[in-house]
Amino acid sequence: MKLQELVNLCENQANIIISGHINPDGDCIGACYALAAILHKKGIHAKIAMEDIPDTFNYLVEGRLYVEEDQIKRSDVFIALDCGDKERLGPHVPLFDQASITINVDHHISNNHFADYNHVVEASSTCEIIFEMLEDTSLLDKPICEALYTGIAYDTGAFKHCNTTRRTYEIAGTLIDYGVNFNEIINRLYYYKSYKSFKVLGLAIANAKMYLDNVILLTSLSLEDLKRYDCEKKDTDGVVQMLNEVMESSCAVFIVQVSQDTFKVSLRSSSGIDVCKVAQVFGGGGHTKASGCTITGTIEQVKEQIIEAITEQL
Numbered sequence: 001m002k003l004q005e006l007v008n009l010c011e012n013q014a015n016i017i018i019s020g021h022i023n024p025d026g027d028c029i030g031a032c033y034a035l036a037a038i039l040h041k042k043g044i045h046a047k048i049a050m051e052d053i054p055d056t057f058n059y060l061v062e063g064r065l066y067v068e069e070d071q072i073k074r075s076d077v078f079i080a081l082d083c084g085d086k087e088r089l090g091p092h093v094p095l096f097d098q099a100s101i102t103i104n105v106d107h108h109i110s111n112n113h114f115a116d117y118n119h120v121v122e123a124s125s126t127c128e129i130i131f132e133m134l135e136d137t138s139l140l141d142k143p144i145c146e147a148l149y150t151g152i153a154y155d156t157g158a159f160k161h162c163n164t165t166r167r168t169y170e171i172a173g174t175l176i177d178y179g180v181n182f183n184e185i186i187n188r189l190y191y192y193k194s195y196k197s198f199k200v201l202g203l204a205i206a207n208a209k210m211y212l213d214n215v216i217l218l219t220s221l222s223l224e225d226l227k228r229y230d231c232e233k234k235d236t237d238g239v240v241q242m243l244n245e246v247m248e249s250s251c252a253v254f255i256v257q258v259s260q261d262t263f264k265v266s267l268r269s270s271s272g273i274d275v276c277k278v279a280q281v282f283g284g285g286g287h288t289k290a291s292g293c294t295i296t297g298t299i300e301q302v303k304e305q306i307i308e309a310i311t312e313q314l
């Protein structure tokens with residue numbers, strides 16, 4: 001799908017909504033902001049429906065097109081970005097169902113083509129796909145490039161995951177030509193952290209244990225652990241990446257408690273283990289080397305089930 005096809009679908013429609021997955025990440029947020037700004041330049045005024053955006057991405061939100069959730073009442077066209085299935089739209093599912101035209105632009109291999117128009121492509125990130133949808137680069141400006149760069153840098157782990165291609169670097173090069181402060185963005189995405197999240201990371205590392213003869217490195221944080229450092233789930237970003245840096249293990253598992261009986265599980269693989277398949281066992285999804293899911297039960301049950309699902313692959 002090229003940008004013009006998307007523009008044609010949006011033309012003469014009153015309520016155009018751009019949205020992404022629950023717990024929006026750098027790629028999801030970057031893609032939504034970039035596409036909204038690009039469409040704006042084409043005379044299409046879309047609104048972004050998104051949950052609370054983590055503070056890390058404040059630099060993208062300031063002065064950009066953004067509408068408070070409760071101001072969005074109707075949708076005629078719904079564009080889902082970086083979202084593998086309809087359920088991942090979370091609170092925005094009703095807006096999706098209401099739309100007469102639905103569009104799905106995504107790079108998750110688990111994507112189940114849930115919209116009327118599905119542009120699902122193998123790429124580093126949804127932001128990379130959006131860049132490729134442009135017929136030419138004349139619509140780009142610094143804020144759009146910052147948003148696209150954020151998504152690409154985020155989903156490639158600052159250009160180190162194996163989803164990074166020659167093309168990814170070429171696109172990043174074009175974005176840098178527009179004055180993107182790549183050094184500051186990568187620091188914000190991957191290195192700057194608050195003192196409290198630094199401390200909670202330390203606890204997660206201290207709790208980490210090997211399972212299955214060094215196949216899995218697993219750690220967890222309970223609500224109590226989070227409370228101890230005045231942290232929320234969002235302050236634990238980066239824990240699973242840190243685990244994945246340990247050389248001896250093949251996959252990293254981070255479990256964080258989000259309510260009494262609900263746990264969010266993040267998985268990373270540095271081997272042949274397909275963690276997307278593991279997440280799918282529990283209704284989650286993602287990529288072969290990075291995925292996530294939500295499981296209910298006790299922490300011990302969650303650990304056991306995840307270890308069992310990984311064992312299936314050995």
Ligand SMILES: [Mn+2]
Nearest residue numbers: 027082126155
């Ligand atoms: Mn993505």
